[in-house]
Amino acid sequence: MIEIKNIKKSFGDVPVLKGISATFENGKCNLIIGKSGSGKTVALKCMVGLFEPDEGSILFDGRNITDMEFTARKELRKEIGMLFQGTALFDSLSVEENVRFPLDMFTDKTMEEKTERVNFCLERVNLANTNKKYPSDLSGGMKKRVGIARAIVMNPKYLFCDEPNSGLDPKTSIVIDDLIKEITQEYKITTVMNTHDMNSVMGIGDKIVFLHEGLKYWEGNNKEIMKITEGELFDFIFASDFLKDLRRRAQY
Amino acid sequence: MVKIFSLVGEYFTLMYRSISRPEKTAMFWKETFRQAAEIGVGSLLIIAIVATFIGAVSAVQFAYQFRNLSFIPMWWIGSIERKGIILELAPTISALLLAGKVGSNIASELGTMRISEQIDAYEIMGVNTPAYLIGPKVLASIFVVPMLVIVAVMLGIVGGWGAGLSGHFYSTAEYFRGVQDNFNSHDSVVMLVKATLFGYIISSVSCYMGFTVHGGAVEIGKASTRAVVYSSIFIIIVNFFVAFILL
Secondary structure: OEEEEEEEEEEOOEEEEEEEEEEEOOOOEEEEEEOOOOOHHHHHHHHHOOOOOOEEEEEEOOEEHHHOOHHHHHHHHOOEEEEOOOOOOOOOOOHHHHHHHHHHHHOOOOHHHHHHHHHHHHHHOOOOOOOOOOHHHOOHHHHHHHHHHHHHOOOOOEEEEEOOOOOOOHHHHHHHHHHHHHHHHHOOOEEEEEEOOHHHHHHHOOEEEEEEOOEEEEEEOOOHHHHOOOHHHHHHHOOOHHHHHHHHHHHO | OHHHHHHHHHHHHHHHHHOOOOOOHHHHHHHHHHHHHHHHHHHHHHHHHHHHHHHHHHHHHHHHHHOOOOOOOOOHHHHHHHHHHHHHHHHHHHHHHHHHHHHHHHHHHHHHHHHOOHHHHHHHHOOOHHHHHHHHHHHHHHHHHHHHHHHHHHHHHHHHHHHHHHOOOOOHHHHHHHHHOOOOHHHHHHHHHHHHHHHHHHHHHHHHHHHOOOOOHHHHHHHHHHHHHHHHHHHHHHHHHHHHHHO
16 A cells, blocks of 8 residues: 655745645555646656655555665665556667566576566566567557566566556557556556546546646545536546537436 | 856766666676677777878878978887877877767767656666666776777877888888887876776766756757767866876
């Protein structure tokens, strides 16, 4: 479980997070949603330790990452997997080397053991037989799946996904969402995912936190969110008049 | 002024972090050898071409100037060539070339990794990124640049010999008599000191420029240019001080 308590973060004079608190539960897909510029990515980067929050605490099963020493933070990071918006695969390494990198760096496993684990992870994301390919040879959806394989190769306890559906067609987005959900439940991972994709919200949103202008505006799940009838969240979900009209027709 | 101190402080902090203990020594050395091969083998041809022709053209220049000075024997050209190439031409010109080729390459590679979040990905895994990404580049450069300079010295002297023979300025025996005459090993020490320092300057300045990029593709281009310009300026300044102190 991850708890964030009263997180504040400013860049210069511009406050981006104005005091956010939330709890993200184990074995669930926890979604942070909001418009562009609402502070989703900054919140996620604070959680993984890429940004230091100005105030507040972030607890990973009771361990506060904000006041951890460098060595302890490095150890905690080995329990974290992350899927980046642009996948952040290492260009100069093949798919196999990308997925194997954390094992090479942090374990003393033999090459056979590492290869076995890499193959398992690649098969898990339906990418068997792509080991020798390079990131430049892959489609957007395949890159995302390699990113997921790399994120789970060390058996993480926490998985962070920064807009995993950006740049993907709706069908591939659903494949990625389903994969994240399956992995989350299968390995009992605490998954925190940034998105503004409504298909993801409806499909896998076990818990949803809506951010608006740096504040938590709403919290609930994918069933409760459809009961919203007005306000910023309503405008976010039904962004176009066409969708609003469709919803009204569905109600009557 | 505050900004300059801040940049200098940031540079030295990054360099200090890059010499901290790597997570896995085997991975560190693997990356160091990969970088050494990339810098060394990748730059060998351009260094060879430039050094040979610099040696050749300087021989032609000396022969042109000494032609009417009958009291200067032509074998002196070999001696002047050796001295000039070892002390100045090979280390400085090689370093300036490498600042352009290797420096811009390092800055754009690290800049692209920063912009595409690859460095963030390493950090989230728990990798000490300066130690893994900067340390091997600096170490490889410190070892490889002196080797490239030694190659440049040899080919520069060969270039001077070839030009002299082609222009009938001197015979092979005369030229190599000059090359060997009154050889002082201190010159080689000065050359190696210069080459080592230049290797450090090229890699560390370029790594700093690339690692600290913020923004997008335009910023990568600017960082790459800054890496070449600042490396070249520091090379010229350090070149003077090393010559001033050691000669």
